[in-house]
Amino acid sequence: MLKGKTFEDVFTEEWRTDILTHKAPCEEGRKRDFAIAWGAIRFAKLIGDTWSLIGVSAPKNLEPKQPATQAGWWLNGKVIPPTCFVRIWRSGDNYEHMTEKFSIDRLGTLRWYPGSVLGKEIPTVDPIETDWPGSEFIVLTPDLDLCFEYRIMGGQIVEPQVGTLKIEEHRVMFWQGYDFSPYGTHYTVIGDVSVEACQAQAPYFSGICIDAKIVDVQTRHRGSMPDPGDIQLYGLFRMPDGKKVMAPLELFPTVNDALNYIDAVTPPAKNN
Numbered sequence: 001m002l003k004g005k006t007f008e009d010v011f012t013e014e015w016r017t018d019i020l021t022h023k024a025p026c027e028e029g030r031k032r033d034f035a036i037a038w039g040a041i042r043f044a045k046l047i048g049d050t051w052s053l054i055g056v057s058a059p060k061n062l063e064p065k066q067p068a069t070q071a072g073w074w075l076n077g078k079v080i081p082p083t084c085f086v087r088i089w090r091s092g093d094n095y096e097h098m099t100e101k102f103s104i105d106r107l108g109t110l111r112w113y114p115g116s117v118l119g120k121e122i123p124t125v126d127p128i129e130t131d132w133p134g135s136e137f138i139v140l141t142p143d144l145d146l147c148f149e150y151r152i153m154g155g156q157i158v159e160p161q162v163g164t165l166k167i168e169e170h171r172v173m174f175w176q177g178y179d180f181s182p183y184g185t186h187y188t189v190i191g192d193v194s195v196e197a198c199q200a201q202a203p204y205f206s207g208i209c210i211d212a213k214i215v216d217v218q219t220r221h222r223g224s225m226p227d228p229g230d231i232q233l234y235g236l237f238r239m240p241d242g243k244k245v246m247a248p249l250e251l252f253p254t255v256n257d258a259l260n261y262i263d264a265v266t267p268p269a270k271n272n
Helices: 012-019 092-102 107-112 144-148 195-200 256-264
Strands: 034-036 041-045 050-057 127-131 134-137 164-168 169-174 185-194 208-218 230-238 245-254
Touching: 092 107, 092 127, 092 134, 107 245, 144 245, 185 256, 195 208, 195 230, 195 245, 208 245, 208 256, 230 256, 245 256
Parallel strands: none
Antiparallel strands: 034 041, 041 050, 127 134, 164 169, 169 185, 185 208, 208 230, 230 245
């Protein structure tokens, strides 16, 4: 909700006409959702058979200003690289494989609320074997040691990768190829979330949440199709064996939804 704004302040007459006259689609988009008027409104089945509105693109740029935060997510004096944050691939193959392997009811459950299946449908943090050529193991909750060794790339376990890590303003970037080419992965920290709220997102998980943040992760690919990025809550968990893993917990349609979530789970400040 944008305080102090009327419906007409945000949505133009042309936008409303497009919504009312556009034919509803019959095929899912790249993120397993449906769109009206070329993405002006997006909706999907998230859990079970319940349809939910997951995104509204306002024609007037009223995106809330993100709070200033320290660049990057740090652990023991080291910044966590962008490649550590697992998300659905463009093809959806990684999440589809997990959905089938672990008999998850719907892809949308894993897509939007991955924390709800950790320790339940997905009982392990171990690498997940596939039968794909050239991609033998994928992972949802990567080991931080592998992240710092650059052995996690897009949710795949690979040989150590060579690239350039750079911190610029509020972004952390990892590029491969020639010097700071436009192709690579970067992230921005949107805000902090309490460990209590983090733990509540993964009620069946055996790990203990020790830090949590909402992160906007984007990857620039070679080719014409842009990556819209994913705004997602991630939790850093300490497992019973002592190792630390990075777990995706909940996906948000917009920055505004993420900030509203932070407000909702942040206890009010006590007056002295």
